[in-house]
Amino acid sequence: MLKILHIAPQNYAGVPYGFYQMHNACGDHSRLITLHKNQFDLPEDVNLNLPLPNFNLAKLWRRKKLETRELERKTSAPYFEFKNAFEKYYFVINDFFRKSKVDDIIDKLQLNDFDIIHYDAGLDFFRNSSQALKWKHQGKKIVCCYYGSDLRTRGVIKELDEISDLNITSEFDHLALKKDLKYIFYPYDTSELPQREINNSGKIRIVHSPTNRKFKGTELIISVIDKLKKQKNIDFILLEKLPRHEVLNIKKSCDICIDQVGGTMGGTGYGKAGIETLGMGIPTITNMTDDYNEWLPENPFVVANNEVQLYQRLIELIEDQNLRDELGAKGKLWVNKYHGFESVNNRLYELYRENGII
Numbered sequence: 001m002l003k004i005l006h007i008a009p010q011n012y013a014g015v016p017y018g019f020y021q022m023h024n025a026c027g028d029h030s031r032l033i034t035l036h037k038n039q040f041d042l043p044e045d046v047n048l049n050l051p052l053p054n055f056n057l058a059k060l061w062r063r064k065k066l067e068t069r070e071l072e073r074k075t076s077a078p079y080f081e082f083k084n085a086f087e088k089y090y091f092v093i094n095d096f097f098r099k100s101k102v103d104d105i106i107d108k109l110q111l112n113d114f115d116i117i118h119y120d121a122g123l124d125f126f127r128n129s130s131q132a133l134k135w136k137h138q139g140k141k142i143v144c145c146y147y148g149s150d151l152r153t154r155g156v157i158k159e160l161d162e163i164s165d166l167n168i169t170s171e172f173d174h175l176a177l178k179k180d181l182k183y184i185f186y187p188y189d190t191s192e193l194p195q196r197e198i199n200n201s202g203k204i205r206i207v208h209s210p211t212n213r214k215f216k217g218t219e220l221i222i223s224v225i226d227k228l229k230k231q232k233n234i235d236f237i238l239l240e241k242l243p244r245h246e247v248l249n250i251k252k253s254c255d256i257c258i259d260q261v262g263g264t265m266g267g268t269g270y271g272k273a274g275i276e277t278l279g280m281g282i283p284t285i286t287n288m289t290d291d292y293n294e295w296l297p298e299n300p301f302v303v304a305n306n307e308v309q310l311y312q313r314l315i316e317l318i319e320d321q322n323l324r325d326e327l328g329a330k331g332k333l334w335v336n337k338y339h340g341f342e343s344v345n346n347r348l349y350e351l352y353r354e355n356g357i358i
Contacts, residue, residue, distance in 0.1 A: 278331035
């Protein structure tokens with residue numbers, strides 16, 4: 001039995017928690033320590049509830065950083081660098097004030113006893129990676145898992161990258177940004193999903209649930225929906241800032257899902273929202289590059305990369321119930337095959353063995 005510790009800034013879309021669930025379900029022992037509370041009602045293992053500035057100036061600062069780094073994005077992921085003295089001072093002070101709380105949780109939960117440390121989003125408790133360096137010196141194996149904008153816009157933390165035994169990602173476009181990344185589907189347990197309900201409203205229900213409109217191309221999606229409303233009998237459900245159980249409860253009676261189309265800064269492909277609707281048997285539209293579309297095994301998604309394609313795909317799905325049923329059934333099987341706990345865990349063990357972790 002392996003003892004696997006996950007450390008994540010937040011429980012992003014429930015993905016870190018999915019890995020934690022998978023390890024325990026497959027016979028290993030795992031804990032997940034998250035630093036900041038997620039804004040949605042996602043389950044946690046241990047949350048330190050460290051302060052994350054949410055006043056307007058702090059939000060503006062983070063947004064500008066994302067936009068600036070997106071414009072600066074190169075063909076490979078850069079090492080993270082402080083943009084100015086103020087930013088460096090902020091992280092030094094931040095690390096100082098959280099140290100006692102981090103030390104307490106390490107002692108309380110005996111985290112020094114774990115064999116493998118997963119750094120979800122490629123971040124240690126501290127920006128200087130001091131705890132990771134300490135654990136590496138003690139002989140622990142270090143794994144960094146990148147999820148999205150962590151690698152695209154923030155870049156790689158040099159101190160952590162230099163001691164990492166394995167780097168993994170669930171984002172196809174990351175493979176071009178960092179050459180030593182290994183791809184792994186993130187684990188998902190479809191048993192948590194509600195039973196799908198038949199829509200008897202007389203209207204085709206189309207759902208979209210962005211956590212970030214700019215990442216998901218929400219404005220483009222709304223413009224296409226507004227055009228369709230003049231031609232077809234549809235309901236459009238835009239789900240934002242709702243507790244997750246409410247989101248799932250609404251999705252279960254929908255006919256079509258749009259995950260993302262034409263967004264900026266969010267990459268291409270699919271996220272947790274797309275997995276949820278596929279797992280419920282709902283045909284799901286997303287954007288993909290040609291390379292990604294061809295690479296993704298048995299791709300179950302309806303691909304739309306721009307406004308025209310989105311309009312065409314929606315018309316096809318709205319007018320053809322048999323097509324919706326066929327794609328829904330295919331998607332449900334695909335989620336279990338590629339994102340199921342056993343499949344993902346077997347792949348992770350292969351990577352552990354290949355990289356001398358076990």
